[in-house]
Amino acid sequence: MSTAVILGAAIALPFLIKWYITGSKGPARTTQIPQSQERIVVIGASSGIGSELARIYAHRKAHVVLVARRMELLQQLVQELRPVAGSVHAVQGDVTLPEDVRRITIESLKALEGGIDTLIICAGIISVLPFAELAGIDLSTTDADGESKGYDDLVPTNAQEALDAATKIMNVNYHAPLNLTTHFLPALKRTSVAGNIIVVSSMAGKIGAPTRSIYCASKHAAQGFFESLGMEVEKLGIHVGIVSPGTVATDLRQSAVDLPTSEMSSATASASSEPPKKIAGTKKGAMTARACAEGIIQCSDTRQHEAIMPWFYHASLALQIISPGLVRWLAKKKYGYL
Ligand SMILES: NC(=O)c1ccc[n+]([C@@H]2O[C@H](COP(=O)([O-])OP(=O)(O)OC[C@H]3O[C@@H](n4cnc5c(N)ncnc54)[C@H](OP(=O)(O)O)[C@@H]3O)[C@@H](O)[C@H]2O)c1
Structure with a gap:
């Protein structure tokens, strides 16, 4: 490689890193839409x-x-925020139901x-x-004795359960965001100077x-959809921002599609840094919901x-290109798979 190429790469590197980290931030949107005039719908509030998003905006x-x-929680929040907002x-609805999405809109x-x-x-x-485990597949047994037990042993018992859990998670994390976008897109275009x-x-x-696995699959699907949509609607003045937090200290684990209800309550130990039985992955060092909400609003304000x-x-994403093996090792370590 010639010296000129190496020199060029060395000069470009800091600019590429800055561009990678900041993305293509636009001018502050709050100059177009003053904070007190912004009209926001928070799905999952x-x-x-x-x-926390609702509190900051209010x-x-x-x-x-x-x-x-959960309407009672929404109503409590309305009571809390009415004096300041x-x-x-509050609008009650299940985002996986098409008739609810239309009514919510x-x-x-x-x-x-x-x-x-x-x-x-x-x-x-x-x-x-x-x-x-979700699919009822026992990976610990082998047929070392070579004795034939028929084919039933070789077929999982919970295959339908795995498919149902995957469908449920895709419905909330991918199909519902897509359908909400379909419903709100015309109003964002027609009623806002800078729809987000x-x-x-x-x-x-x-x-x-x-x-x-099935959570990652659903979030990867949403990521692909919104990344592509963002490029399509940019021309119309509509901005799409995708926020990817690491672990946040909330009760999200209570929603686990693959845990029996009896274990869900122990899954909500958000104050503790130790994972409850059966749930891999520590919450140690998790962001607060408040800090995460502030980051999301900054993402929206700066488009x-x-x-x-x-x-x-950002380092993990850079490492994924430079050294994917190391990222696999770190992910396996975090979830106790080494
Ligand atoms: N906590 C983390 O470590 C973490 C990390 C990265 C990303 N995230 C993402 O952050 C988002 C918020 O999660 P969170 O941590 O704040 O957990 P959370 O407290 O469990 O919040 C989830 C919200 O989604 C709503 N929701 C779930 N299913 C719904 C449905 N079918 N219809 C309408 N609303 C529904 C829940 O409301 P109802 O139950 O009242 O309907 C609740 O308001 C999620 O997309 C999650 O994937 C979380």
Whole structure:
């Protein structure tokens, strides 16, 4: 390689790193839409990151609609935020049901008096079991004695359960965001000077991890869809931002599609850094929901295409190109698979 090429690469490297980290940030959107005039719909606002998003927007005096299934939690949040918000409304609905999505869209637009600037899709569910266990496949036995037991032993017992869990997680984490986007897109285009769709994905949408296979699959699907959509709708003045947090201290594990209800309550030990029985992956060093919500709002305000948080996960993504083996090792270590 010639000296000129090496020199050129050395000069370009810092600029490439800066561009990689900041993405293509646009000018601050708050100059186009003042904070107190912003109209926001937060999907998945009843707990965790979504409820913190609602709090921050409300304290900016914005107009906020809160969407989720647990209406009593939404109503408590409305009570808390009404004294400070520009306006705040709750809309109850299940985003996996097409008839609910249509009603959520209409009721949200009505509450916001006809327009929307920002759609934040934060609703999500997780999975926590190794895939073979979910599918009832016992990988510990071998047929060393060579005795034929027929073919039933060679077919898993829970295959349908695995398929059902994968369908459920895809419905919430991929099909619902797609359908919400379909419904809100016309209003974002027609009623906002700078419409934003912000999707809360995950580092699991970037890098696979043991015990999270179907969750990772659903987040990878959403990532691909919104990355592509962002390029298509940019011309229309609509911005798509994808946020990928690492672990956040919330009760997300309570939503695990592959845990029996009896184990879900122990899965919610968000205050503890130790994972409960059966759930791999520590919450040690997790971001707070508040810090995550602040990062999401910054991503929206600055119209970033991509936000990775905390910042050091950029290193994992760079390492995935330079040394994928090391990233696999780190992921296996985090989930106890070494
Ligand atoms: N916690 C983490 O470590 C972490 C890390 C990276 C990314 N994320 C992502 O962050 C997002 C928020 O999760 P969180 O950690 O804040 O967990 P969370 O507290 O469990 O919040 C999930 C939210 O999604 C809503 N939701 C789930 N299914 C729904 C449905 N069918 N219809 C309507 N709303 C539904 C829930 O409301 P209802 O149950 O009331 O409907 C709740 O408000 C998720 O997309 C998650 O994948 C989380």
